[in-house]
Amino acid sequence: MSKGRGMQLPTRLTTRLGAAGLLPFAMTLTMAWVAPSDWQAWAVSAFLFYSAVILSFLGGVQWGVAMSLDAPEDAAFAARMLRSMLPSLIAWPALLLSDLAATVILLAGYLLIHAYESQPVSRARLPGWYRSLRRSLTLCVVGGHGLMILRLVMG
Known part of the structure; x- marks a missing residue:
């Protein structure tokens, strides 16, 4: 596999x-049902909690x-560092809410991080194998x- 940032398959x-x-997602989800x-x-x-x-x-x-890739004096560094904190700031407070609200908020958090990782500025910094793997996961x-x-809605 090449070492560039182009599209690469995830490694084994x-x-x-x-x-x-x-x-853990699959096991706890199955248990929640059966x-x-x-x-x-x-x-x-x-x-x-795992989510x-x-x-x-x-x-x-x-x-x-x-x-590892951005210079601290660049605006891109500050922007990425601030965005790196958002998932934690979404995840922790979600746990303080009802199960349904927490699940919806965590779901939104995954969609937001995926949207950010899909933007050109982020894609340029992430290896192709990572983007491919993250999309599937x-x-x-x-x-x-x-x-x-x-x-949760079904009770």
Whole structure:
């Protein structure tokens, strides 16, 4: 694989790590639907806490990009650093709300970070393999949040 920023396929390692990162979403989502009722509330909480952690992690990716690729005196550095904090500032307060509101807000956070990573200024700083992997993972995570919303609405 080339070392440039063009479109590259995720490596076997990054694909496996990404898939492993989906397991807690899948397990807790499944439990929220099919586990005994005593466990369902726990599963919803576990899903939301994990979601908040992962959304915050995605902000950390942007922090790392700014530190390694942007010059601190450039406006792009300050803008990326500020944007890197937004996922955490969305995720943590979401956990203080009702389960349904938290799920909707976290879902919106994933869509916002994906929208930011899709902009030309961000695409230029992210490796092609990362963008490809993030697109797939975001689709799965957003779908999982949609299913959790459906579960919460159905009661």
